[in-house]
Amino acid sequence: MTAPPTPPSSPGPAAPPAPDVPALEVRDLTVRFAGLTALDAVGFTVRPGTVHALIGPNGAGKSTCFNVLSGVYRATEGSVRLGPHELTSLPPHRIADLGVGRIFQNLALPPRATVEDSLMLGRHRLTRTGFVAAGLRLPSAAREEARHRARVREIAAFVGLEQQLARPAGSLPYGQQKLAELARALCMEPKLLLLDEPVAGMTADERRRTASVIAGVRDSLGISVLPFAHDWGGLWGLAATVPVPDFGRRCAAGHPAQAHTPPAVVRAYLGEESAA
Structure with a gap:
């Protein structure tokens, strides 16, 4: 886990979202594969016009959550609602039609x-x-x-x-x-953007540029943004809230200034001895 610089005391002002930008509500989201629980009753809310990062180590359940929100996987239990719309039973193209844009970790141009x-x-x-x-x-x-x-x-x-x-x-x-x-x-003119590892593999300058663009998406366009990442780099100062999953369960949440400090988060990244 990259040791972050001291983040600002607040994530910065966000522009009021467009009137039709809805909240994303994830409640008790559970996904099981042949008896393996990849997500265990995960819940969070992405408020309209905010950046809400989901950060965790490899194997924490980020990709599973991303795939459920974008319609690639089906949830075993729980609910994902975008405004009045329940997303858990919809295919990817219908979720896109509701205004959910996404980019994957691997290039697809x-x-x-x-x-x-x-x-x-x-x-x-x-x-x-x-x-x-x-x-x-x-x-x-x-x-x-x-x-x-x-x-x-x-x-x-x-x-x-x-x-x-x-x-x-x-x-x-x-x-x-x-x-x-x-x-x-x-x-696509989305209302919500899902970003899978948006700064992975980038140089420091590229990370700063991408973080600036994401901030502009929030501040100028009022679009909600949900990045999924294993590395803190580039996301400091952007996210209003950072839930941190570990093996499918949420082990911490809060502003980026505090989200990396709980023992459960240190344990998830660095192991039991570091947490102690």
């Missing part, structure tokens, strides 16, 4: 497509033009595509990739590829 075309993939759920109209290049289809591309350029500028739009996505440095994936998720 089409390497030969331009950055602009890669970001356009995020506009798919918002596209109203039918297949025939798009194929025939009817004026209505051309107008809609122009609107979507204009929005893509705005989001690229927001994350600092406006000069890279014509480049193949696979030619970007690793940190910029991660930013491109974040931009693609923003192109």
Whole structure:
């Protein structure tokens, strides 16, 4: 576990969320695989327009929680609600339609497509033009595509990739590829962003840049953000609350200034002797 610098006394002001941004309520979430309990009655709330990081060591249950929230896994027990909507029985595409964007730890950009075309993939759920109209290049289809591309350029500028739009996505440095994936998720116009290991493998400069963009997503766009990470680096000063799971159970929670200090958290990362 990276030893963090002394964090600020507060996570910084967050802009009021957009009126339609709902809270995410996770209650008694339990997942079992063939008798193995991966999550055991986990619960937390992501308030609208906040960053709420879920941080824990490898094997703590973070990936299982991420996959349940995004619809890849089904919960054995418990509830996940986004505003009035129960998510636990929905497939991934329906959860995305409700405004949940996500990026995975591993890069998933089409390497030969331009950055602009890669970001356009995020506009798919918002596209109203039918297949025939798009194929025939009817004026209505051309107008809609122009609107979507204009929005893509705005989001690229927001994350600092406006000069890279014509480049193949696979030619970007690793940190910029991660930013491109974040931009693609923003192109969905989400209400909640799930970020799996958003700063893993980055240099210190790339971590600072990514943390700045995530803060901008919260402060400027009012979107709720839920990062999942095994490392504290880059997340200090962003998260209003940090629950720390250990082997599927929550062993601590609180502001980042205090969340790393309880003996249970030290034990989860460093073992029994360190906790003592």
